[in-house]
Amino acid sequence: MGVTDPSLAARTLKAATEITMAALSRDDPDEVLPLVVRGAAELVGAHLCLISVRGENDTLTVEAAHGSPDGPNSPIGTVLSARSAAARVARGGVPVMVDDVADDPATAPFVPARLRVYGPFAVVPFGTRERRLGALAVYRRRGAEPFAPAAVDVLTSFAAQAGLALVLAEGWTARQRVAVYQERERIARDLHDVIIQRLYAAGVQLDLLGRRLAGKLTRQEAARLAETVDELDRTIDEVRAHVRTLRGVDPPNASAIPTLSDSVRAEVETAGELLGFPPHVRIEGDLTDISVAVADNTRAALREALSNVVRHSGASRVSVELSRGERNLRLRVADDGCGIPPGVTRRGLRHLEERARAAGGRCTVTSSARSGTAVLWQVPL
Numbered sequence: 001m002g003v004t005d006p007s008l009a010a011r012t013l014k015a016a017t018e019i020t021m022a023a024l025s026r027d028d029p030d031e032v033l034p035l036v037v038r039g040a041a042e043l044v045g046a047h048l049c050l051i052s053v054r055g056e057n058d059t060l061t062v063e064a065a066h067g068s069p070d071g072p073n074s075p076i077g078t079v080l081s082a083r084s085a086a087a088r089v090a091r092g093g094v095p096v097m098v099d100d101v102a103d104d105p106a107t108a109p110f111v112p113a114r115l116r117v118y119g120p121f122a123v124v125p126f127g128t129r130e131r132r133l134g135a136l137a138v139y140r141r142r143g144a145e146p147f148a149p150a151a152v153d154v155l156t157s158f159a160a161q162a163g164l165a166l167v168l169a170e171g172w173t174a175r176q177r178v179a180v181y182q183e184r185e186r187i188a189r190d191l192h193d194v195i196i197q198r199l200y201a202a203g204v205q206l207d208l209l210g211r212r213l214a215g216k217l218t219r220q221e222a223a224r225l226a227e228t229v230d231e232l233d234r235t236i237d238e239v240r241a242h243v244r245t246l247r248g249v250d251p252p253n254a255s256a257i258p259t260l261s262d263s264v265r266a267e268v269e270t271a272g273e274l275l276g277f278p279p280h281v282r283i284e285g286d287l288t289d290i291s292v293a294v295a296d297n298t299r300a301a302l303r304e305a306l307s308n309v310v311r312h313s314g315a316s317r318v319s320v321e322l323s324r325g326e327r328n329l330r331l332r333v334a335d336d337g338c339g340i341p342p343g344v345t346r347r348g349l350r351h352l353e354e355r356a357r358a359a360g361g362r363c364t365v366t367s368s369a370r371s372g373t374a375v376l377w378q379v380p381l
Contacts, residue, residue, distance in 0.1 A: 011042075011043060018035065018039070019032055019035050019036055019039060019161075019162045019165050032162075032165070032166060033051050033063055033064035033166075034064050034066070036051060036064065036126075036136070036159075036162045036166075037049040037050065037051055037064045037065060037066035037136075038066045039158065039162070040066075040136055040138060040155060040158060040159065040162075041066045041067055041138065043151075043154055043155065043158060044122075044138055044147060044151040044152075044154060044155050045140075045151075046067065046138035046139060046140060046147075047067050047118070047139060047140050047141050047144070048065070048066070048067040048068055048075075048115075048118060048138070048139040048140075049065065049066045049067060049136070049137070049138045049139070050062050050064070050065050050068075050075060050086075050136070050137045050139075051063055051064040051065075051126060051134060051135075051136055052080055052086050052087075052090070052126075052134045052135050052137065053126075053133055053134040053350075054087075054090050054132065054133065054134045055079075055350060059079055059080060059081065059082050059087065060079070060080040060084070060086050060087050060090060060134055060135060061077065061078070061079050061080070061350070062075045062076050062077060062078045062079075062080070063076065063134075064076065075112070075114055075115065078112055078114070080110070080112070081110045083109075083110055084107075084110035084111075085098075085101075085106065085107045085110065085121075085123050085137075086123050086134075086135040086137055087135070089123045089124065089125055089135045090125060090126070090132055090133075090134050090135040091132070092125075093125045093129070093132065094125075095122065095123065095124040095125070095152055095155075095156050096121075096122065096123050097121070097122040097123075097146075097147055097149070097152050098120075098121050098122075099119065099120055099146045100119045100120070100121075100142070101115070101116075101118055101119065101120075101121035101139065102115075102116040102118070102119070102142075104121075107121065115139065117141065117142065118139035118140065118141060118142065119139075119140060119141065119142035119143065119144060119146075120139065120140040120144055120145065120146040120147050121137065121138070121139050121140075121147075122137070122138050122147045122151070122152045122155060123135050123136065123137040123138075124136050124137075124152065124155050124156040124159045125156070125159065125160070125163075126159045126162070126163045127159075127160075127163035127164075127166075128160065128163055128164050131163070133163055133166065136155065136159040136162075138155060191239055191242065191243050195239055196236055196239055196240065196243075199232055199235055199236050199239070202232060203229050203232040203233060203236070206225060206228060206229050206232070207229050209225070210222065210225045210226065210229070259287065259288060260287045260290050260295045260298060260299070260322075261283050261287050261322075263295070263299045264281065264283060264298075264299075264302060264320065264322055265281060267299065267302050267303055267306060268281050268302075268306070268320050270306075271306040271309065271310055271318070274310045275309070275310060275315070275318065277316070277318075279306075279318035279319060279320055280317070280318070280319040280320070281319075281320050281321075282319070282320070282321045282322070282323075283321075283322045283323070284321075284322070284323040284324065285323050285324025285325070286324060287322070287324055290324075290329065290381070291381075293359070294329060294359065294379060294381065297355050297356075297358075297359050297379065298322070298329060298331055298377075298379075300355060301331060301352050301355055301356070301363075301377045302320070302322075302331060302333065304351055304352050305331075305333040305352065305375045305377070306318075306320075306333060308349070308373075308375075309333065309335045309337065309373075312337070312338075312340070313335045313337025313338060313372065313373060314337045314338050315335035315336050315337035315372060316336060316337075317335065317336045318333070318334070318335045318336075319332075319333070319334050319335075320332070320333050321333075324381070327380055327381060328361065328378050328379060328380050328381055329378060329379055329380075329381055330376070330377075330378040331375075331376075331377040331378065332374065332375065332376050332377070333374070333375045333377075334372065334373070334374040334375070335372045335373055335374075336371070336372040337372045337373060338369055338372070339367040339368050339369045339370075339371075339372060339373055340365075340367045340373060349363075349365055349375075352365075352375065352377055356377055356378070356379055359379040359380075360379060360380050361377070361378050361379030361380060362378065363375065363376065363377045363378075364376045
């Protein structure tokens, strides 16, 4: 199998194109990772393919797998040593290929027990030169033919293209979210500055007309005119409520900055619409003087946690608790769903952990199929 093989080149291009289209058409780029491992395994004839994503201290976590069983034997979630071949490749960008991953001195000391049933092994960088996301590794069962250098070249090219697609998709998704927020602000501004003013002006005119015609209208006509003015006032109140919803705030005036409590309730309301039932919310303590940085991190953490619940849990009950102590702010999101299913990427959870650590706090996640999932996120004040 050579790099000049027209059939292989065509299949590589087709797989890379499929991944790029999928990455740019989905809300969550991480959903594309299963397509990447499947495509890589098919291209080089691997029995197992893993994508590992870089975390703190240069460790890697397996986030997608193809050719492995689900459940407790799945390698997804396995944390690889910072000294493993995959971690070295993720850092340095130079592929590694060995005939037996469990025997070769360069790889054997850091191979997890569940992967020692494999022999031929190759690992290539996943991502771009500027954004090294992690590593893409392929395995064949012991006794199978080793990977040829040409196959590793194909794999390296494919991993680079797939990584670039993922990086571009993350930027595309971020731009889409910004565009949505900008459009919501534009609609809110038009409603507030144009529609409400026109409704208000119409109500004033009708009220003035009623006063001028006082004594000339029948009681029924006067009552009907008064009811019309009242209906306009109610409509104005409803439009103002929609403006506050679009802006994600509920203060006495539309230009006020949303409080953390308001943001929490808005996020929970949105999640409730997607879940089909309202989550339980409890907010304790004074949140009015929470710093902007802590409030922004807390909003983002809540959004990430609720997003995981909506997409993966299948829960029938969800609770959100936000409490302020003497020294810290504590957020807890719990559900009674299926736990974190095998094969689901944990990047979102790692974002929660990284955000907490950046603020000097911590995040712990407990999950099981029987009790559901609970995320505890807390930062110092």
